[in-house]
Amino acid sequence: MANIVVLGAGLGGTIMAYEIRDRVGKEDNVILISKGSTYSFVPSNPWVAVGWRDREAIEVDLEPACARRNIALKPQGAERLIPEENRIQLLDGSSVSYDYLVISTGPELAFDEIPGFGPEAFTQSVCHIDHALETKLAVDRLIANPGPVVIGAVQGASCFGPAYEFAFILDKALRDAKVRDRVPMTFVTSEPYIGHLGLDGVGDTKGLLESELRNHHIKWITNAKVQRFEEGKVIAEELNEDGSTKAVHEVPAAFTMMLPAFRGVSAVRDIEGLTNPRGFILVDRHQQNGRYPNIFSVGVCVAIPPMGKTPVPIGVPKTGFMIESMVTATAHNIERLVRGEKPNAEGTWNAVCLADFGDGGIAFVAQPQIPPRNVNWSSSGKWVHAAKIGFEKYFLYKVRLGKSEPFYERLALQALGIDKLKAIKLDP
Incomplete structure (x- = not known):
């Protein structure tokens, strides 16, 4: 009998627990550790921030879902x-x-790295449901007393899609x-060019996003390093x-x-051999x-080197299908270890992304996510908005029922016609 613990119940952790439960024996224990017993669908936060969703619409009570699947939920x-003792305090x-x-x-959201940054200071956030609800109040104040808006992502950020999404969603609202x-709206980003997305672009995301910004009368500043936030202004250095x-x-x-830069959470940060200097988990293919072979990691907390040198430091995003790819590979590898075999599965790290713009959007497929790629495609249209709504409904339904099948793969196969994703x- 094996005790298999999943630490974290977000997009990656929840389906990780479900998929491991499907693969290991009934005698093996699967334990999901979460801060609270509620799953929140983070990709919907930009909608929450303008009042198009409320908390109840994007949250799931994990207790009945875990009980249904014989997964022990630890919401403390x-x-x-403490990896040397194989335990978590x-x-x-x-x-x-x-x-x-x-x-x-x-x-962990690194708001403290820039003066005046964060919901406790002079800026809003869509990174957490509580932040998004506070942002909704700020949007209401903006509508009542209109003034200039700044949206974007600071130096060290690795998640750019929600910044673009929120800019266009707010425009629509x-x-x-x-x-x-x-x-007046200005998009301020650490990216070297519009549509870089931490991925050196996918297809024509540069042209598509520049065109969308122009069409929506949103100015932009790239290669931006924010010095500080003050009441009523953003001070940013633009680099050559x-x-x-x-x-x-x-x-x-x-x-x-x-959007802020990310770092590893305090529970795992500064463990030699496990994390890099930012606290992200070091893993192999x-x-x-490497140091603790009974520890695996999936999702945003995984350490991935940047795509290359940029004037302002930026990171690489971990998109939905990439995370599901990590999850499926990890479940397969743990199943093999429980049976006394060696890991042999590697996530393909492909990306299928839907960026909603309120009444349109942009979609892209990167296979693999990190170039060079076999598939490098992007497109735009109103269908993306509808597809994002479908994705939200499907994923929340899957979490409530305790399903583990990858949504993104089926989306790519059925809607985008890619037959080898x-x-x-x-391993051979």
Whole structure:
């Protein structure tokens, strides 16, 4: 009998627990550690921030779903991983021991790295449901008293899609409220060019996103390093390609929402051999840590080197199918270890992304996600908005029922007609 623990119950961790439960024996224990017993669908937060969704619409009670699948839910949250003892200290003082551990904590939001940054200071956020609900109140104030808006992503950020999404969703909400003509908008990003997305672009995301920004009357500043946020303004240094200063901008801002850089959570940070200096988990091609071979990791908390040198540091995003690819490979590999065999599955790390713009959107397929690629495709249209709604409904339904099959693979196969997009590949 094996004790298999999944640490973190976000997009990756929840389906990780489900998929492991499908693969291991009934005598094996599957334990899901979460801070609280509620799953929240983070991709819907931009909709929450303008009032198109509420908390109840995007959250799932994990207790009945886990009970249905014979998964033990520990909602106390983790205080510290102690890998030398194969156990996790929980916030209530108790401990959970494991034979195999999958770390899927997601990130800690590094607002403190820039003065004036974060919901406690001068900016809004869509990174958490609580933040998004606070942002909705700020949007209401903006509509009542229109003024300039700044949206984007700061230096070190690795998740750019939600920034673009929220810019266009807010544009739509302001048009619906008949105040868009009184709200100048500026997109400020650490990307070297619009549509880079931390992926050096996918298909024509540069052209598509530049065109969308122009059509929506949104100005932009790239290669931006934010110096500080103040009440009513964003101070950002724009860099040249060689890293020298091109200009320092003081952008007026009655409302600001910028995505932060990420780092590993405190429960796993600063463990030698397990994490890199930012606290992300070091894994090999089998999602397995080198120093602690009974520890695996999936999702945003995995350490991935940047695509290359850029004037302003940026990271690589972990998109939905990429994470599901990690999950499927990890479940396969843990199943083999439980049976006394060696890991042999590797996630393909393909990307299928839907970026909703309120009444349209952009989709892209990158196979694999990190170039060079066999498939490098992007497109736009109103169908993306409808597809994103379908994705939300399907994924929440899957979490409620405890389903583990990859959604993105089926979406790619059926809607996009790609016949060789697989979740994993096996060693020969």
